[in-house]
Amino acid sequence: MRDPLSAAASQATAGVRPRQKAKRKRKLESLALGALLPVLLLAVWQLLGDAGLISRLLFPTPLTIAESLVRLTENGDLFEHLRISVVRAALGFVLGGGAGLAFGLLVGFSRSSERVLDPSVQMIRMVPHLAIAPLFILWFGFGEPSKVLLIAKGAFFPLYINTYLGIRGTDKKLFEVARVLGFSKPKQVVRLVLPSAAANILLGVRLSLGLSWLGLVVAELMGASSGIGYLMSEARQFSKTPVVFVCIILFAVIGKAADSLVLLLEKRLLVWRDSYSGK
Amino acid sequence: GKADATKASAGGGGQAKPPSTLRIGYIGANKLNVPGGSEGWGFYKGLSQDELKKYGITDIQFIGFPNGPDLSEAIIGGRLDIGSLGDTPAILAKSTGAPTKVIHQNASGSNALILAKKGGPTTLADLKGKKVSVKKGSYMHRYLAGLLKKNNIKDVQLIHLLDDDADAALVRGEVDAIATTEIRALKMIPQGFPVLDEAAKNNPDLVGTGVTVVSESYLRKFPDIAKVWNELRVKALDDLKKQEEAYYAFLAENTGNPLDLVKKTSPVSQLPRETFTDAGIQMLEGTKSFLLEEKLADKNFSVSDWLIKP
C-alpha cells in the first residue's frame, strides 16, 4: 500500500512506445484533415483560373500569387514590411491586451469598479475604429504611437471581457477555500482566479491577438510607408491585385500561426483540465 | 476594341437591344445617390431616364464608391456598366488590363491645392526634405508628384493619408504640407493654413481630370452607348445652364457641402460640352507617362485606343 508507483512503473514502459506512435499518427491525421480544405480550395481556384472561368485580373491564380510572392521576397522588402508590422501588432497587443487584462482583473474583482468603469468601457467598445482615426492622428500624430494605440484599442476588448467574465465564472466554492486558507489578495489572483479563468483569458488572448494583427490594415492606413497593411492598401490603390492577395494570404497564414502558438500554450497550461473533448 | 464593338452590332443584324438594367458607379457617398456634373443633373431631373427608356433601359442603378480602385474592380468584375472616376485610378486600372473604354472626359474637373502647416514652409521650394501627405493613387498624388518634379524639388517624403486623416495631421503639424482637393482646402484655409500652390491657377496641366468609362462587355451589348451617353449629357448641360442656382443647390444637398463652397469649386462654366478636348487628352497622356515613369503603373497602353471618340 505504501509503494504505489515504483513497482508498477517499470512494468508499464513496454506499453509506452506504441502509445506514443499512435499519438503521433493521430496528430498527422488531424493535420492532413485540416489541410484538406485549403488545398482543395487552392486547386479549384487554380483550375478555374486556368480554364478562364474566373477573371484572372480580379482573382490571380495561386501560381500567379506565388510568383508575385517570390518577386516580393527577392529584394527583401517583404521581410522588412513583415518585421515592421509584426513589431507594431506585438506592441499594440501588449499594450491593449495588457490593459485589457488589467482592467478585466480590476472590474472582475471589484463590484464597485465594475459599476464605475464597465458601462463606459462597453460604450467605447462600440465606437467604430475608422470613424475616429482622424482624432487619433490629431492627438497622437500618425507616427508609431497612433498606429500602436489604434491596434491597442482593438486588442483591449476581447481580453478585457474574457478576463472579466472568466473571473466571474470562478467557482464560489473554491473562493471559499481560498478565504478559509487566508489567501492574500494577490495570492487569490495568482493561485485561484487566473488558473480558473485561464481558459477564457487564453481565448481572449487569441481574439485580441487576431484583432491586433488585423488592426494593422486600418492602422497602416494612417500615414504609413511600410508594413504589410500598408503594402496591401497601396497595392489596392494601384490595382496590383496579385500583391493584394499575397498580403491577404500572409495575413491569414501568419495570423493562424500566431493563433496556433497560443493554442499550444493553452494545451500546456490547461493540462489539469478534466473536460469534454468531443466525440 | 472598337472593331469588336462594331462587329457585335453588325452581327446582331441592326439595332442590338441593350439590357433593361444599367448600372452606374461614381465616387462619393452622395445623399441623392447620383453623381455630380451634368451627367448627375440629367438623372436627378429624370431627363436621362426618359431618353434611355427609348432604348429599353428602364432600370437605372447608381452605386457610390469610396475610391477609384474599388470602382474599377467592380467594372472588371462585371458588376458595373459605366463609372465616373478620377483619371489617375482609371489609368492605373487600365494599365493592369481592365476591360474599359472612356466615353467622356471632364478635363477641367478637379482642382487641387498644396496647403502648408502654420509657421511651416512658405514656398514650394521650402518643401525640400519635408513631409507632405497625399492620398496615393489619386489625382492629387499625380499633381503633387508632377509639381515637385517640375520644380525640381527633391527629398520630399510622401505620406499616404486619407483626406480627413491628412487634415488632422496638418493641424497637429505632423506633416509640413498636404495635397488636397479644392473643397477640403477651402475649409482649411480660413483656419489659417497658407496655400503653397493651386493646380488650376498655376499648373493647369496638372489638374485632375475625370473620366467616364464603360466596360467592354457592356459596349458589346450596347455599341451606341458612347453616343447616347454624350447626347444625354449635353442635353442635361443645356437644361442646367438655364437654372444654375438650382444646380448648385442640388450639388450642395447631394454632397453635404455648403452652397458657397460648391459654387466656388464646381462652377457651371467649367462643365464641358465636348466629349473630349485635345488639352484633356494631352493631360491623360501626361498622367499616363508620369505613372509609368514613376513605376506606379506596370504596362503601357495606347490612350487613343482607349477613348471612344465621336
Add this chain to the structure above:
Amino acid sequence: MAQQANLASRPAAGRPESRSWTGVLRTSLRKEKWADLAIGSILPVLVLLGWQLAGDYGLISTFFLPTPRAIAESFGRLAASGELAEHLGVSLGRAAAGFALGGGLGLLCGIVTGTMRRAEHLLDPSFQLLRMIPHLAVAPLFILWFGFGELSKVLIIAKGAFFPLYVHTFLGIRSVDKKLVEVTEVLRFSRSRQIWRLIVPSALPNILLGLRLSLAVSWLGLVVAELIGSQSGIGFLINFARQSSATDIIFVGVILFAVVGKLVDSFVRQLERRLLGWRDSFDG
C-alpha cells in the same frame, strides 16, 4: 417517518412572508439598478463636461472635435427631420440580419466542431485562417460575388459575426465537465438531448459572451458594409459626413454607435442574468 413530515412542512408563515420578502428584494434590486446607472454615468458625464468646457475655452479644435452641445444640436436637427430614425432603422435591420446569419452559423459550426473531433480537425484550421483575413480586404470581394445589394452588406456583417460566436461556442463546449458527460452517457441521453440538455447549458456562459462580442462586431461592421453603394444607414451617415468634413454629424454617428451598441449589450447581459441564475460563481 415523522421526520419525513418534518421535512415536508415549511414554516406556516413561509408563504406570505416570502412574498413580501421577494417584494422587498425586487424593489431593492430596482433601487440598485438606478444606483448602478447613476454610478455608471459618472465617468461619461465628467468626460462630456470637460469636453464642452475645453471646447468653449478653445483648448481643443472644434473642427475635429465639436463640442457636445454642437453635436447635440446636429442630433436634434437630424432627429427632427426623421432622417436619423430612418438610418438607424436600416442599419439595425442589416446588423440584425447579418448577426442572425453569421452568429447563427457560428453557433452551429461551434457546436459541430465542438462535439465532433473529426469535424474539428477538418474545419477548424480553415475557420481560423478565414478569421485572420481582414474585413476591409474582403468587402470588395463580397461585392464582386454578391453584388451591391443588401446581400453583400449582410454577408460582410455575417463574416464578422461568425467568429466570436464560433470560437466561444467551441471553447464553451470543450470546457464541459467530463464528469457530467459521463452522467449523460450513463443515462443514455440521445445525441441531441446531450447537446441541448448538457452541452449547451454548460457552455452557455461562454456562448453568451460570444453573443455579446458577435453583436458588437455586427454593429461595428456596418461602417465597412455601408462603405460601398449605400444610401442609408448609420455607416453611410458617417461616410457622407466624412466626405464633407461635417465632424458634428460624424460624432452623431459615432455616439449612436456607442449608445445603441451599449443598449443591445445591456440587453444580452440581462438575458445572461436570467439564463445563468443557476450559477454558483464569484460575483465580485
Add this chain to the structure above:
Amino acid sequence: MGVPLLEIKRLDKSFETKNGTVRALSGIDLNVKEGEFLTVIGPSGCGKSTLLKIVAGLDTDYAGEVRLGGEKVAGPGIDKGFIFQEPRLFPWLTVEKNIAADLSLKRPEVRREVDRLIELVRLKGFEKSYPRELSGGMAQRVSIARALLRYPKILLLDEPFGALDAFTRAHMQEVLLDIWQNNRTTMVFVTHDIDEAVFLANRVVILKPRPGEIRDIVPIDLTFPRKKSSVAFQELRYKVLSAFEKLDELELIESAGI
C-alpha cells in the same frame, strides 16, 4: 438465482500519468448472477470506482474481458444504472428536473414516478430547488433518485450513502432492498461501511489495493430481513473484517472497535 449476468475475466487496468503508470486493477475474475446483490469493499484508492466504471462501459481502455448478459460491454446504457460517488447533478436543473434528466416531466407517468421517488428519498418541498441550495446529503439523494427512476436491469452504486446520516441511511437501505426484491434488479454496491456491506449482500467482495486484486469473497447466507445485532450477522461481519486486513491491523480493529 439465475445465470451469470456479469462476467469479468482477467481484468487489468492501469492509468498512464505524467508520473508513471498506476495499476488500478489486476487479474480480476468475477461472476455476478442475475438478481444477485453484490457488495464491494476495500481501502480507499484500491480501484472500486474504476471497476464499476468499467462494468458500466464508461471506461473501455482495459485488458481482459467484461461481459454483460453474454455480450462485451461496449458503452454505457440505461440497462446499466449508475450512481456516482459524487452527486454530479446538473447545476442548471432543479431537483425534479435533475431526476427526470432527459425524460419530460410533462409525461404524466414520468411526473408520477418522479414525485414518488422524491417522497421516497425524503426531498418533498425541494422539487424546485437548484443543486447549490442543497446540503451534501440532499444532493446525494437526488442522484440516487435519478438512477432509480430508470429501473435498470443492473444497478451499479458507488458509495451511494456516504454522505447520509445513520437514520437516513437506514431508510435508504430499506428502500434499496425493497427495489431489489420487487424488481430482481442485480446490484453491485460499493461501500465503506462493513455493516452495510454485510447487511445488504448475497456476497461481499473484498479488494486489496495496489494493484487492486480480489482478496476474498464472503457469501452472506442470511435471510431477509436481517438483524444487525444477531449472532450470525456479527460472525459474518467478523469474517469480512478479517478478510479485509492482515492480522496486525486486526488489533487496530479491536482497539478502534470498527
Add this chain to the structure above:
Amino acid sequence: MGVPLLEIKRLDKSFETKNGTVRALSGIDLNVKEGEFLTVIGPSGCGKSTLLKIVAGLDTDYAGEVRLGGEKVAGPGIDKGFIFQEPRLFPWLTVEKNIAADLSLKRPEVRREVDRLIELVRLKGFEKSYPRELSGGMAQRVSIARALLRYPKILLLDEPFGALDAFTRAHMQEVLLDIWQNNRTTMVFVTHDIDEAVFLANRVVILKPRPGEIRDIVPIDLTFPRKKSSVAFQELRYKVLSAFEKLDELELIESAGI
C-alpha cells in the same frame, strides 16, 4: 479546559430562495471551550454545514451573535481551519501544491511539513498527481492534509472522513486525536457516524431539523484512549442515539442495528 473560545447566541439563519424561505438554523445557543472536542450530529439537511460556515466566517448573513475569542466573527482566517464536506481541491494544482496552497514549497519548513502530512494521510507516491487522477477518498485526504498544515487554533471539520473506508478512517481518527492532544486545537467536528461522534468528543451536540435546533448535548466523560467495545462507550452511544430521534425511530434503530 479553558475559557469559552466560541460563543454562539440566539443564532438564526434562513435562506431566501425562489421557492420561499428555508429556515436552516433557529435559536442556536452554544459555547465551546478552548481545547474542547465537540462533535455535531443530525439528520441530512438539518443545518450542520450551515452552522460550520457561519462559525468560519464564510457566511455573515444571519441573526444572533457568533463570537470567537470574544470577538465577533468578521470573516474567515487561518486561525480557523476548515475542512469542507466535499474535497474542493484546486484542479490545476498537484496534490502537494494543493496541500501547500498559498505557501511556497520552496521553503524548506513547508516542504518538510507537507511531506510529513502526505505520509500521514497515506498518499506517498501521489505528490505530483492532479485531482482528476485521485479516487474520492484520496481527494478527501488531500483536503484534510491541507487544513492540518496550518495548525489553526480552531478546526472546523465537515464530515471529513465520509469517503474513507473503515481502516483509513480509524487511522485518520487517531491522527486527529494526536493533533488535538498535542496542539490543544479546539475541534468542531460534524459527522454522520454516531460511533465516531462518541469516540472523539468531549461533548456531542445533536441537532434536529427544520429549522435546525439543538435537541440535546451529551457530554462524553470517557478517558482517552477509548474502546468502542466498552460498556461505558455503548451506554453513551445509546444515549446519543435516543437523543437523536424520538422513540418510534428507536425501533428502527433496533431492527437496523444502527
